Amino acid sequence: MRADMTMAGPLVIRSQHRSPARTQRGAVAAGLHDAHGRVIEYLRLSLTPSCPMRCVYCRPAGMCGQACDQMTSQEITALVGHLVANHGVRKVRLTGGEPTCRRDLVPIIEQLAALPHPPQLTMTTNGLSLARHATALAAAGLTRVNVSIDSLDPDRFRQITGVDDVERVMGGIDAAIAAGLMPVKLNAVVMRNYNDQDMADLVDFAANRQLEMRFIELMPMGPLADTWGSRYVSEAWMKRCLDRIVETWAPCPADGSAARRYQARLTDGRHVTVGFITPMSCSFCDRCDRIRISADGALYPCLMDKPAGTLMPGLRPLFDPEKVTQILLEGLGRKRIEHPATGVSVMTEIGG
Ligand code: SAM
Numbered sequence: 454m455r456a457d458m459t460m461a462g463p464l465v466i467r468s469q470h471r472s473p474a475r476t477q478r479g480a481v482a483a484g485l486h487d488a489h490g491r492v493i494e495y496l497r498l499s500l501t502p503s504c505p506m507r508c509v510y511c512r513p514a515g516m517c518g519q520a521c522d523q524m525t526s527q528e529i530t531a532l533v534g535h536l537v538a539n540h541g542v543r544k545v546r547l548t549g550g551e552p553t554c555r556r557d558l559v560p561i562i563e564q565l566a567a568l569p570h571p572p573q574l575t576m577t578t579n580g581l582s583l584a585r586h587a588t589a590l591a592a593a594g595l596t597r598v599n600v601s602i603d604s605l606d607p608d609r610f611r612q613i614t615g616v617d618d619v620e621r622v623m624g625g626i627d628a629a630i631a632a633g634l635m636p637v638k639l640n641a642v643v644m645r646n647y648n649d650q651d652m653a654d655l656v657d658f659a660a661n662r663q664l665e666m667r668f669i670e671l672m673p674m675g676p677l678a679d680t681w682g683s684r685y686v687s688e689a690w691m692k693r694c695l696d697r698i699v700e701t702w703a704p705c706p707a708d709g710s711a712a713r714r715y716q717a718r719l720t721d722g723r724h725v726t727v728g729f730i731t732p733m734s735c736s737f738c739d740r741c742d743r744i745r746i747s748a749d750g751a752l753y754p755c756l757m758d759k760p761a762g763t764l765m766p767g768l769r770p771l772f773d774p775e776k777v778t779q780i781l782l783e784g785l786g787r788k789r790i791e792h793p794a795t796g797v798s799v800m801t802e803i804g805g
Contacts, residue, residue: 484541485781487754487788495544495743496536496572498529499804500558502748504551506579507615508603510642510677510684512801523748524768526557530564531772532746532764537572539774540781547576547595548804550748553586559593566594577601577640577805581618583625587632598629599638599667604651605658613648623658630662638665638728643691644677644684652691653698656717660725667712667728674757674796681795688713688729695727702727711737738791744784745804752780753803754788757796761787 485493502521504512524532536542545565552558565574573596580600583590590598602622604610610619629637639659643649652668659666668691673681686694692702698719705714705726712728713735719725731737745753750768751760761784767777 497546497745499748500552500555502550503554513676521749526561528768545572553582562593580622580625584628587628591632598634601640603641604648605654642669643686652694660723665726669730670733675799687734752784757792759797
């Protein structure tokens, strides 16, 4: 089956793509291709814009993030079930804001894991409450987590996040490992003359636990957008910051993630996987396989673009799968071939 949609640009739905999902009856679900031939099978779903952290690059001063009319757990389950069964979505990453701020996080995961053909369910978190909840999250059906940790230095961690608790995050990482939420990946946004000096400690921490450490280039969106040029650190600079502990960089085969990954041999003989996520120095837009939906149902075809509509009319007062599909296809038709130069929103709202 193949249908060409003309109302929202040359978007096509095709039944054949890399890994077809199965419909509830066992037939192959139609996969989504955007107007530029990219297969969309990865949903990043924000559960809430709320977050106890105030990261300098993410959350503008004064933003409280509490006020949105967020999707209920039933609406989320119906929406994801529809995208999986009928549009070939295979991977769902729960994010925010901070997804663990959602009181009904465990039931949401249970419901998504109980879908007839459940997607791969992962989560990005600040790690603050993993020590308490990792076991329950794994039991509910979460498969793995990415944890943001920008520095191990308590003072710098507090300066960056506004929270004086790096040890709690480190404990959360160990709890995630113990709960089997593997592979746990660690993410750090690197800022020049801020935390670039902490990269070696982060690599050492990851190597001790055999985790993957990923360094993210600062994107010109959110509170540091105006001073981005003075804070931005490219992959090449990041590697130089690691010169004193990394002896060799051996490229790893691509694993479908956004990161360019290397097996780093450290000067003390240990090995660790280090990834660089380089939206600015080396765009991966041509491989983009994702869409984002914010907690209030706004559809973001691109992290750095404005929303392309809201799915709410398809969710309320009753779930209307045809309406959801129509809004989705219209929005996806606006997915650009490359992200704009600067972001128009903040990640904590969109779901980074
Ligand atoms: N609260 C969770 C966390 O701390 O990971 C999930 C949400 S957070 C918005 C998701 C990711 O966005 C984090 O890895 C964060 O570092 C990243 N992020 C936010 N603003 C960014 C920016 N301006 N440039 C690059 N990464 C950014």
